[in-house]
Amino acid sequence: MTAQMNRRSxxxxxxxxxxxxxxxxxxxxxxxxxxxxxxxxxxxxxxxxMDGLSVSPPVGDPDYAALRGSIAMKPEQVLxxxxxxxxxxxxxxxxxxxxxxEARIAPAIASPxxxxxxxxxxxxxxxxxxxxxxxDTGWLNRTLEALAPIRKVEGLxxxxxxxxxxRGKVQAASWxxxxxxxxxxxxxxxxxxxxxxxxxxxxxxARGLETETMAQQAMTAMAxxxxxxxxxxxxxxMAQPAGMSSTMANDRQNRAGSEAARKLGSTLGGFMIQAxxxxxxxxxxxxxxxxxxxxxxxxxxxxxxxxxxxxxxxGLGAEWKNTVxxxxxxFGRTARVNGTGGTDHGTASTGLILGGALKRGGIVxxxxxxxxxxxxxxxxxxxxxxxxGLFKGVLADHMAVDRALLESKIFPxxxxxxxxxxxx
Amino acid sequence: MMAALxxxxxxxxxxxxxxxxxxxxPQGSITAQIQRSGADKPVDDADTAAQRxxxxxxxxxxxxxxxxxxNAGGSERAPSTLMDTRLQLRDKIQNDFLARARLGANTPxxxxxxxxxxxxxxxxxxxxxxxxxxxIGPFEREAIRPNVFNSFENLLVASSTHPAMLTYLDQASSIxxxxxxxxxxxxxxxxxxxxxxxxxxxxxxxDAGYRxxxxxxxxxxxxGFSVGRDNEDRAGQFVFRDNAHEPGARTIMGRRxxxxxxxxGWAVLKDLAADPRTAHHVCSKIARHFVSDTPPxxxxxxxxxxxxxxxxxxxxxxxxxxxxxxxxxxxxxxxxTPYEFTLSTxxxxxxxxxxxxxxxxxxxxxxxxxxxxxxxxxWAEDAQTWASPDGLIKRMQWAQGMAxxxxxxxxxxxxxxxxxxxxxxxxxxxxxxxAETRREAFALLVMSPEFQRR
Numbered sequence: 001m002t003a004q005m006n007r008r009s010x011x012x013x014x015x016x017x018x019x020x021x022x023x024x025x026x027x028x029x030x031x032x033x034x035x036x037x038x039x040x041x042x043x044x045x046x047x048x049x050m051d052g053l054s055v056s057p058p059v060g061d062p063d064y065a066a067l068r069g070s071i072a073m074k075p076e077q078v079l080x081x082x083x084x085x086x087x088x089x090x091x092x093x094x095x096x097x098x099x100x101x102e103a104r105i106a107p108a109i110a111s112p113x114x115x116x117x118x119x120x121x122x123x124x125x126x127x128x129x130x131x132x133x134x135x136d137t138g139w140l141n142r143t144l145e146a147l148a149p150i151r152k153v154e155g156l157x158x159x160x161x162x163x164x165x166x167r168g169k170v171q172a173a174s175w176x177x178x179x180x181x182x183x184x185x186x187x188x189x190x191x192x193x194x195x196x197x198x199x200x201x202x203x204x205x206a207r208g209l210e211t212e213t214m215a216q217q218a219m220t221a222m223a224x225x226x227x228x229x230x231x232x233x234x235x236x237x238m239a240q241p242a243g244m245s246s247t248m249a250n251d252r253q254n255r256a257g258s259e260a261a262r263k264l265g266s267t268l269g270g271f272m273i274q275a276x277x278x279x280x281x282x283x284x285x286x287x288x289x290x291x292x293x294x295x296x297x298x299x300x301x302x303x304x305x306x307x308x309x310x311x312x313x314x315g316l317g318a319e320w321k322n323t324v325x326x327x328x329x330x331f332g333r334t335a336r337v338n339g340t341g342g343t344d345h346g347t348a349s350t351g352l353i354l355g356g357a358l359k360r361g362g363i364v365x366x367x368x369x370x371x372x373x374x375x376x377x378x379x380x381x382x383x384x385x386x387x388x389g390l391f392k393g394v395l396a397d398h399m400a401v402d403r404a405l406l407e408s409k410i411f412p413x414x415x416x417x418x419x420x421x422x423x424x
Numbered sequence: 425m426m427a428a429l430x431x432x433x434x435x436x437x438x439x440x441x442x443x444x445x446x447x448x449x450p451q452g453s454i455t456a457q458i459q460r461s462g463a464d465k466p467v468d469d470a471d472t473a474a475q476r477x478x479x480x481x482x483x484x485x486x487x488x489x490x491x492x493x494x495n496a497g498g499s500e501r502a503p504s505t506l507m508d509t510r511l512q513l514r515d516k517i518q519n520d521f522l523a524r525a526r527l528g529a530n531t532p533x534x535x536x537x538x539x540x541x542x543x544x545x546x547x548x549x550x551x552x553x554x555x556x557x558x559x560i561g562p563f564e565r566e567a568i569r570p571n572v573f574n575s576f577e578n579l580l581v582a583s584s585t586h587p588a589m590l591t592y593l594d595q596a597s598s599i600x601x602x603x604x605x606x607x608x609x610x611x612x613x614x615x616x617x618x619x620x621x622x623x624x625x626x627x628x629x630x631d632a633g634y635r636x637x638x639x640x641x642x643x644x645x646x647x648g649f650s651v652g653r654d655n656e657d658r659a660g661q662f663v664f665r666d667n668a669h670e671p672g673a674r675t676i677m678g679r680r681x682x683x684x685x686x687x688x689g690w691a692v693l694k695d696l697a698a699d700p701r702t703a704h705h706v707c708s709k710i711a712r713h714f715v716s717d718t719p720p721x722x723x724x725x726x727x728x729x730x731x732x733x734x735x736x737x738x739x740x741x742x743x744x745x746x747x748x749x750x751x752x753x754x755x756x757x758x759x760x761t762p763y764e765f766t767l768s769t770x771x772x773x774x775x776x777x778x779x780x781x782x783x784x785x786x787x788x789x790x791x792x793x794x795x796x797x798x799x800x801x802x803w804a805e806d807a808q809t810w811a812s813p814d815g816l817i818k819r820m821q822w823a824q825g826m827a828x829x830x831x832x833x834x835x836x837x838x839x840x841x842x843x844x845x846x847x848x849x850x851x852x853x854x855x856x857x858x859a860e861t862r863r864e865a866f867a868l869l870v871m872s873p874e875f876q877r878r
Contacts, residue, residue, distance in 0.1 A: 047798070048799070115630060116620075116636065116639075117620075117624050119624075119799070119801050132630075161791040161804070161809045161810065161812055161815065162808060162811075162812035164808075167808055172813075181820075182824070185824070186864060187820065187867055188820070190859070190868055191871055193855070194851065194852065194855055194873065195873065198873045200807060200811050201811060201816065201873055201876065204811055204812065204813045205813065205817075208812075208816050209817070211813060211814070212817060286798055287552070289617075289799070291593075291594040291615055291616075292594040292597060292615060338613060338614060338615050338616070339597075339598060339599050339601065339606075339612050339614040339615055340594055340597045340612070340613070340615040342594070342615065344615070344616045344617065345616075345620065377636065379636070
């Protein structure tokens with residue numbers, strides 16, 4: 001199978017899973033920056049309000065079973081982490097990493113937003129502001145902006161639409177699998193002329209063309225490796241009949257979806273290890289809004305997430321040791337099961353922190369417990385960690401971003417969110 | 425210039441001759457499209473939501489039976505029948521979408537269609553559940569299109585009581601914790617999804633100052649709003665389940681609702697429709713959709729005033745939009761969504777998509793998969809989302825493919841004039857006229873900043 005066909009199948013893959021990928025690139029600083037140029041950060045945004053009590057069920061918490069009722073998991077069903085927590089049975093790869101000290105949970109993490117609105121909370125997560133409308137640019141983009149005078153970092157986003165976390169003054173590139181650009185056509189050059197004085201289309205199109213060139217090189221290089229050939233040879237199983245939603249998929253298709261997600265993760269990993277490849281990536285996973293019939297839905301979504309993370313781990317190969325991955329959601333869900341076998345919008349959820357760069361350790365942040373008096377507004381898991389603190393800690397300790405810039409430019413008004421220290 | 429704006433900004437892009445036809449009375453050409461009876465219906469199988477509901481239930485039952493047989497190690501299954509059903513269902517859904525796209529590509533009343541698309545997106549129903557997916561076409565035909573020039577209250581009630589919305593946002597199975605049904609069905613109870621999204625997205629908006637308690641109280645008021653099951657007379661239709669309704673008075677945003685049964689939910693919807701915060705929230709959205717991602721405050725104010733003066737008469741609000749000078753600013757500020765972009769390309773050549781597969785892959789590739797907005801908020805409509813580097817590359821590739829298929833039979837210079845009228849700039853006219861081939865000229869026109877915007 002050619003690289004081009006493989007990329008085409010990936011396009012269908014991302015769309016059918018509701019997955020889009022974005023990454024930021026740092027161009028060839030290996031010589032001058034040494035180890036710093038090898039550090040990699042991946043942010044996974046789980047959209048829809050991911051239920052933390054399903055991601056890492058606190059089966060050892062005495063109040064868990066009663067609150068969760070019909071959707072509670074039994075201690076023997078979960079993948080054990082410690083006396084209190086397990087992981088959802090679909091998070092097999094994450095669990096294997098956790099046993100090696102390369103995955104940890106933050107079981108009560110939240111953004112500073114408390115409105116329980118998906119859209120407001122996702123904005124706050126992506127802008128890094130202290131409240132909604134606090135900023136109109138993304139904190140990853142401001143990271144690039146803050147780093148620009150120190151070391152030139154390029155932005156690259158892969159996916160059909162531009163995520164807020166990457167929007168801002170720095171023109172982030174974007175890419176998704178497609179047909180490639182016919183380099184013999186005059187059209188791209190003519191369009192660049194036509195867009196010359198267009199502040200929106202000019203920079204965006206130029207960046208798109210650059211990225212296509214780089215992506216074609218990367219895909220060609222990857223197609224030459226045995227691992228990539230093996231992946232390419234497997235069936236393009238993500239292809240569901242057009243017009244059928246993923247929920248029409250049966251178990252067999254769910255497994256195929258997981259394989260597709262794994263392939264997406266390993267492809268991203270493959271990009272990140274290219275010379276001049278991206279150092280920072282963001283992936284979106286949709287479909288976590290589980291108001292009814294939650295157990296089946298979340299199992300499918302978590303199996304996809306596990307597969308993406310597993311693929312990323314494989315694709316990064318030896319570079320896994322230089323990597324930190326953070327998976328967060330805009331808010332958690334109610335501690336109690338609702339009337340339709342699901343949960344409604346809540347507050348704190350579980351964040352996952354993974355990577356070979358991670359130090360071994362227990363849970364990140366305190367566990368507030370599920371005692372009735374401990375619940376936030378007698379309803380949700382109470383937050384003990386502000387996710388901006390996690391982001392700040394990882395940017396400072398892993399990516400070596402200047403602390404003063406973190407406080408002033410990237411996460412303004414976040415003095416109350418202490419950087420989480422000692423993760424790497 | 426007014427004629428070009430009438431057709432490209434308020435419509436879906438010019439078909440050949442359309443700008444000329446609007447020249448004598450640009451505003452009148454739009455207001456003439458406003459009609460009480462609502463927006464046009466796509467030409468499709470005209471299945472009702474109830475028929476689709478029954479269809480899906482039969483299919484799901486057949487699948488369960490098949491599974492049970494297989495698990496019992498029983499006879500060889502007969503997969504062909506089930507697969508046939510599944511393919512038929514897929515065809516129906518795809519035909520719903522294709523029929524809508526063809527209406528958009530063909531209609532001379534393109535403002536009417538844009539207005540309908542705006543409301544379908546405002547009251548988003550997405551493909552996340554199989555049962556909902558099959559009812560999206562009927563939802564637009566039954567709840568949205570007939571009501572888009574009606575009162576907002578009627579539109580809100582039609583949306584909030586349609587089986588597609590009731591299943592999409594889980595209202596159909598929400599049960600009052602102290603209702604009679606709760607006693608019989610252990611573990612069943614409240615689901616606040618629809619109540620929250622009506623407040624946040626459909627009516628007053630997230631800044632309106634309501635609290636969690638208001639959401640929960642509204643969810644209690646809505647208990648009983650449901651969909652008839654297969655063994656009931658009204659299978660697949662709206663039903664009010666008295667025995668699932670939470671008894672007692674409710675207090676929502678400081679107002680007390682003592683009404684009984686279905687009248688309680690209705691009373692709340694009526695008040696929400698009349699709330700000035702709803703007028704503000706929805707009129708801001710209309711201004712953003714039609715005019716600019718950051719519309720002038722004066723425009724929003726005009727729309728709001730007409731809304732409040734007429735009790736939310738959407739025909740009047742549409743007229744107010746057309747009569748607003750801000751809406752005729754000659755600088756095009758809106759970047760077309762993928763759906764608008766592809767439809768306007770078909771309109772440019774006076775054609776329509778011949779098959780679902782002629783339109784679905786490009787929309788999916790550009791991030792606007794048919795009938796699958798990512799959340800109840802619907803599709804984004806801002807340039808920042810859609811004018812991504814990758815999005816522009818994908819548009820260019822598609823324009824090249826379209827050019828290869830159709831451009832050899834066109835006169836690109838004439839197309840540029842018929843597509844953009846007075847909006848055609850010298851730079852674009854020159855680029856088109858200097859192109860080496862018809863295909864190159866066609867792709868340049870479609871990708872020009874002027875054609876990409878409206």
